[in-house]
Amino acid sequence: MRMSMKRNMRGLVKEINGPSQLVFHDDLPVPEISDTEVLVKVYYGNICGTDLHIEEWDTWSQLRVKAPVITCHEIVGTIAEGGKDVTDRREGQRVAIEPMIPCGKCYLCTHGMSNICKDIRILGVTDNGGFAEYVKVPADYTFPLDDEITFEAAALMQPMGTGVYGAEMAEVKGKNVLISGCGSLGLAAVSACRGFGAKRNIAGDVKDSQVELALEMGADVAFNSMEHDVCGRIMELTDFIGVDAAIDISGVEAAILSDIKAVRPGGIFVGVGLPTKKIALDLTNDVFYREVKITGVSGRKVWRTWNNFAAILKSPFFKADRFIGGIYPLSDYQSAFAAARSGVPGKMLLHPED
Numbered sequence: 001m002r003m004s005m006k007r008n009m010r011g012l013v014k015e016i017n018g019p020s021q022l023v024f025h026d027d028l029p030v031p032e033i034s035d036t037e038v039l040v041k042v043y044y045g046n047i048c049g050t051d052l053h054i055e056e057w058d059t060w061s062q063l064r065v066k067a068p069v070i071t072c073h074e075i076v077g078t079i080a081e082g083g084k085d086v087t088d089r090r091e092g093q094r095v096a097i098e099p100m101i102p103c104g105k106c107y108l109c110t111h112g113m114s115n116i117c118k119d120i121r122i123l124g125v126t127d128n129g130g131f132a133e134y135v136k137v138p139a140d141y142t143f144p145l146d147d148e149i150t151f152e153a154a155a156l157m158q159p160m161g162t163g164v165y166g167a168e169m170a171e172v173k174g175k176n177v178l179i180s181g182c183g184s185l186g187l188a189a190v191s192a193c194r195g196f197g198a199k200r201n202i203a204g205d206v207k208d209s210q211v212e213l214a215l216e217m218g219a220d221v222a223f224n225s226m227e228h229d230v231c232g233r234i235m236e237l238t239d240f241i242g243v244d245a246a247i248d249i250s251g252v253e254a255a256i257l258s259d260i261k262a263v264r265p266g267g268i269f270v271g272v273g274l275p276t277k278k279i280a281l282d283l284t285n286d287v288f289y290r291e292v293k294i295t296g297v298s299g300r301k302v303w304r305t306w307n308n309f310a311a312i313l314k315s316p317f318f319k320a321d322r323f324i325g326g327i328y329p330l331s332d333y334q335s336a337f338a339a340a341r342s343g344v345p346g347k348m349l350l351h352p353e354d
């Protein structure tokens with residue numbers, strides 16, 4: 001049964017297919033759910049770079065977004081209603097949302113690779129998202145939160161889960177690992193490598209502040225990669241063998257090339273950060289002759305990555321408060337977006353007012 005609620009809701013809408021800011025509305029209809037969906041009362045919707053790109057109307061947005069649409073794909077909240085076929089979720093349950101909804105029918109979906117489904121829908125991109133009081137989502141794509149995880153910490157699970165997935169893909173237990181780039185995703189990867197039992201957890205970033213934070217978050221060694229030759233530093237730290245695995249979060253060409261060279265023969269390179277242009281690799285000498293494996297990650301594994309990250313959130317070395325830049329009421333979204341655009345560190349969280 002639907003909880004008592006008003007018929008209309010507040011929300012932010014991308015109104016046109018073109019460069020434009022989001023527009024605040026107070027008369028949007030509350031979504032109607034299907035038999036297999038739940039209606040979630042949003043507690044926080046985070047601003048992501050994707051939301052800024054949708055406003056700017058970059059090429060990625062042009063290929064995927066069809067206005068009008070409510071943006072925001074990083075969402076946590078409370079279940080307000082469940083469809084008649086939903087039996088494993090309950091009204092009042094606190095959840096985080098996996099926003100990438102696969103078709104469930106294609107080859108990839110039926111072979112354990114639904115996170116790279118070619119017909120994937122994305123809340124806040126192809127479908128209405130979380131910059132509103134309510135959002136509807138398939139019940140199977142909500143992650144129940146236990147009492148130890150606050151909404152503030154849960155708000156980090158979706159955006160930072162890709163960093164955790166990178167550590168999963170690298171199979172870091174017992175390995176010497178390099179993490180390049182210690183922004184939010186990189187720090188999640190650092191904590192994940194620590195939690196997964198990496199033998200030596202090495203982190204590099206171009207900012208001293210992030211180097212220090214990496215040490216707080218579980219790195220054994222951290223250095224400023226602008227002040228060191230990355231490959232040379234790694235060789236010094238590994239008796240000139242190289243790391244067993246390198247996880248690149250930066251997406252920067254110079255870092256990626258150095259990371260691959262820093263991997264020992266027979267090791268693995270995992271790409272998480274997205275380069276903005278094509279990168280030329282010396283495949284013969286740096287990859288083929290040395291039998292280095294190269295792979296990448298997209299999104300998260302449902303629900304393996306989420307369960308792993310939930311455990312990391314409860315660990316003593318993960319400090320969720322260091323990742324939150326500000327909490328704003330939904331009506332003050334312009335201030336929150338301005339902070340995000342200006343580079344204020346941390347996530348900006350929008351909270352729909354009651």
